[in-house]
Amino acid sequence: MKTISAVVEHYIKKKPFLQTALAQGIINLTSLSRQIKPEIAEELGKDVKDGAIVMALKRLSDDLEFRATHKIVKVLKNIGEITVRSNLTDYTFLASDTILQQQARLLEEVNVNQDVFYTSSRGVNEINIVISNIMDGVVEKYFKMERCTQKAEGLSSITVKLPAENVSVPGIYYFIFQRLAWEGIVLYEVISTTNEFTILVNDEQVDVAFKTIKDLKSL
Incomplete structure (x- = not known):
């Protein structure tokens, strides 16, 4: 059974620029949730509330931010010549x-x-x-x-x-x-x-x- 979190994560990962902007916290989650709601609802086959999408985006952004901060950024700070x-x-x-x-x-x-x-x-x-x-x-x-x-x-x-x-x-x-x-x-x-x-x-x-x-x- 598909969950809102899984569907939202799959949607975001198909859009690399959006994924990075989300990780950097520069996107209004409420506005984004309203924009992607029709596609999420269609994928789930049922209506879904804006608040549920916002919560899924918040959890995903926190996870993306952690991964970016503690892995990629750590390597980039050590760029050499x-x-x-x-x-x-x-x-x-x-x-x-x-x-x-x-x-x-x-x-x-x-x-x-x-x-x-x-x-x-x-x-x-x-x-x-x-x-x-x-x-x-x-x-x-x-x-x-x-x-x-x-x-x-x-x-x-x-x-x-x-x-x-x-x-x-x-x-x-x-x-x-x-x-x-x-x-x-x-x-x-x-x-x-x-x-x-x-x-x-x-x-x-x-x-x-x-x-x-x-x-x-x-x-």
Whole structure:
């Protein structure tokens, strides 16, 4: 038998932004209960009082606040070094039988210049390369026979070092990326390792993105 609490929790968890706002206590529970009442009543198959929904929301918000405060926020307060690099170009190539050979040749050039920023990731059908724009000519020389589906210039990267416990706490990336989304930050790329992640943003947005991530340490 479905309960009001279970149905309300299921409804809220399907709406991530609403879930976080509820956890932060910035939503009027009475107004929210009136808004969601028709869907809750339909799911339960019977009429339900506003007060019962408010109580379910209150219990849920208290639980969400506890989890956010004692797990995610604890990790975010221990964010380590934040590194910003500018003057980057983002290339996307279709995967091919020869592209790894060209990538190996490019790496030889990169290794000669330790000041060059370089990172790459491979999906099922695409290979992505982010590199300092002083190497654009080299990339285009080696990859001239490959199919480039996108080239974005005027980008900056922000690399964030996370504490080791990030791998055991769900919601870390969601929490960070949600804050960036609230600020209207467009992410060109997201590249991660176990305890680090790098985002690629437009040069005009890098200051706001950096401040947004840095402010997480003072939650």
